[in-house]
Amino acid sequence: MSICYVANTACVAHEAFDEETVLINLERGTYFSLRQSAPSLWLLIQQPASVEALLLVLARELLELPPDATEMITAMLETLHAEGCVLKFEAVPALSADSTAIARLGGVLTAPIVQSFHDLQELIVIDPVHEVHEFDGWPHRPPPFALS
Amino acid sequence: MPLDPIAAFAESLLDRAEGLVAAAGLPGRGFEFGPLRLTLQVAGELYAARLTRAIGFAAAQIGPAALGVVALDGVASGLGPPPGWHFPITLPSHRERLHERPDLTARWDPDTRTWRVWSAPRRLAVIWTADAAALPEWEDSAPLRDVLHWHAASGPALLLHAAVIGREGRGVLLAGPGGSGKSTTVAAAVLAGFSTGGDDFVLVDPVPKRAWALYDTVKLDAASLELVPQFQAAIANPSRRSGQKARIHLAAARPETWARSLGLDAVLLPVVTGAAQTRVVPAGAGEAMRALVPSTVFLLRGAARAVLAKSTDLLRRLPSFRLELGREPQEAVAVIDAFMARTRP
Numbered sequence: 001m002s003i004c005y006v007a008n009t010a011c012v013a014h015e016a017f018d019e020e021t022v023l024i025n026l027e028r029g030t031y032f033s034l035r036q037s038a039p040s041l042w043l044l045i046q047q048p049a050s051v052e053a054l055l056l057v058l059a060r061e062l063l064e065l066p067p068d069a070t071e072m073i074t075a076m077l078e079t080l081h082a083e084g085c086v087l088k089f090e091a092v093p094a095l096s097a098d099s100t101a102i103a104r105l106g107g108v109l110t111a112p113i114v115q116s117f118h119d120l121q122e123l124i125v126i127d128p129v130h131e132v133h134e135f136d137g138w139p140h141r142p143p144p145f146a147l148s
Numbered sequence: 149m150p151l152d153p154i155a156a157f158a159e160s161l162l163d164r165a166e167g168l169v170a171a172a173g174l175p176g177r178g179f180e181f182g183p184l185r186l187t188l189q190v191a192g193e194l195y196a197a198r199l200t201r202a203i204g205f206a207a208a209q210i211g212p213a214a215l216g217v218v219a220l221d222g223v224a225s226g227l228g229p230p231p232g233w234h235f236p237i238t239l240p241s242h243r244e245r246l247h248e249r250p251d252l253t254a255r256w257d258p259d260t261r262t263w264r265v266w267s268a269p270r271r272l273a274v275i276w277t278a279d280a281a282a283l284p285e286w287e288d289s290a291p292l293r294d295v296l297h298w299h300a301a302s303g304p305a306l307l308l309h310a311a312v313i314g315r316e317g318r319g320v321l322l323a324g325p326g327g328s329g330k331s332t333t334v335a336a337a338v339l340a341g342f343s344t345g346g347d348d349f350v351l352v353d354p355v356p357k358r359a360w361a362l363y364d365t366v367k368l369d370a371a372s373l374e375l376v377p378q379f380q381a382a383i384a385n386p387s388r389r390s391g392q393k394a395r396i397h398l399a400a401a402r403p404e405t406w407a408r409s410l411g412l413d414a415v416l417l418p419v420v421t422g423a424a425q426t427r428v429v430p431a432g433a434g435e436a437m438r439a440l441v442p443s444t445v446f447l448l449r450g451a452a453r454a455v456l457a458k459s460t461d462l463l464r465r466l467p468s469f470r471l472e473l474g475r476e477p478q479e480a481v482a483v484i485d486a487f488m489a490r491t492r493p
Binding site: 011014021031120 | 241
């Protein structure tokens with residue numbers, strides 16, 4: 001068992017373009033631009049993966065890894081975890097070398113870039129009612145459920 | 149199939165709306181937005197007026213295959229307010245009071261006390277609001293938005309938070325969040341003789357690369373109105389509250405500029421720069437995606453993954469450019485005009 005990271009696909013939609021992958025956190029109203037190695041690492045964590053397992057796959061597939069590969073990968077995953085885009089839990093890693101992810105790297109693990117955008121969060125109205133009561137209520141407590 | 153209490157409740161609302169329509173014999177009005185056609189039946193005169201002001205240009209004779217939309221004003225119809233959301237929060241989207249299945253979407257808006265339900269197999273949607281008179285004024289600018297969005301997303305097209313302007317049947321999509329300069333650019337373009345299909349939401353089909361008008365409204369804040377003062381006389385909400393945007397219905401105010409449909413040649417991403425000159429510079433598809441998709445999916449709740457997939461398709465078919473807006477809207481429009489002349493196929 002290891003600490004594993006996996007993409008939070010229940011809340012996060014993503015789409016890849018040439019050099020960039022855009023993530024949208026549908027629950028939090030945030031979005032992200034992933035560049036350099038980040039799109040490949042995002043593809044690799046579509047299944048639960050530990051940092052160690054990621055390094056093993058990358059070491060096998062790439063000519064060499066930068067000396068700070070562990071820190072780079074951990075920083076990216078922790079950033080996305082803090083943003084609710086990645087889940088973190090103890091599990092057995094189920095990582096395989098995703099050929100698309102490896103191909104996108106172009107033979108080199110560059111520093112992953114995660115650019116976060118929070119400018120549209122106001123569009124997702126998180127009112128205190130949602131946090132206070134499981135059903136509904138204050139300050140707009142509706143009449144009892146009935147179709148009369 | 150596991151019990152889905154929210155879906156069962158939504159179906160009961162649809163049943164109730166169908167029953168009410170049959171019993172009351174509510175008249176239906178047809179509306180056509182290119183490939184999206186609907187018949188609207190409204191219980192409540194005020195609600196009918198508020199729902200149809202921005203879509204009146206699309207009135208049409210519609211056949212039986214269209215989407216049926218039943219809108220109920222709890223006060224005017226005597227139904228009273230709809231029941232609220234009384235379901236456990238079991239999905240992330242439930243925190244927004246949104247419940248989605250491929251064939252059915254239901255949303256409760258606690259602020260306006262409104263249920264919106266759409267069913268694909270029944271080709272029916274119901275909107276039940278507590279009191280149409282209490283709805284905020286901005287609801288008039290984009291009525292039926294949720295159900296149009298859900299219905300469009302189930303087919304080849306989609307609603308996008310974008311404006312469209314053009315000439316002679318061809319145009320460009322202006323994509324960007326609020327404050328990016330879309331509305332002011334549209335208003336200035338209209339004054340310069342461009343046609344437009346709306347400044348806020350449009351219907352787009354990525355494959356034929358075509359946009360259709362949904363709402364004939366242009367909304368301008370006080371600063372924008374100063375830049376295009378010619379629209380002062382056409383403001384539809386002169387008694388609006390301080391800080392609220394002025395609403396202009398272009399199909400009535402400038403009918404010669406109103407375009408029901410435009411072919412799309414490019415996506416422009418307006419950005420207010422404050423520079424002296426407007427510039428059009430190439431933008432990557434990722435940048436276009438960030439300008440177009442997040443504001444669409446956060447404003448239009450539900451069907452987010454369909455919006456993402458279709459937007460991606462559109463952005464792979466159309467070139468994207470950043471429109472770095474200068475200080476003068478008229479100068480910006482001249483730059484767009486020259487740009488469109490170059491990109492026209």
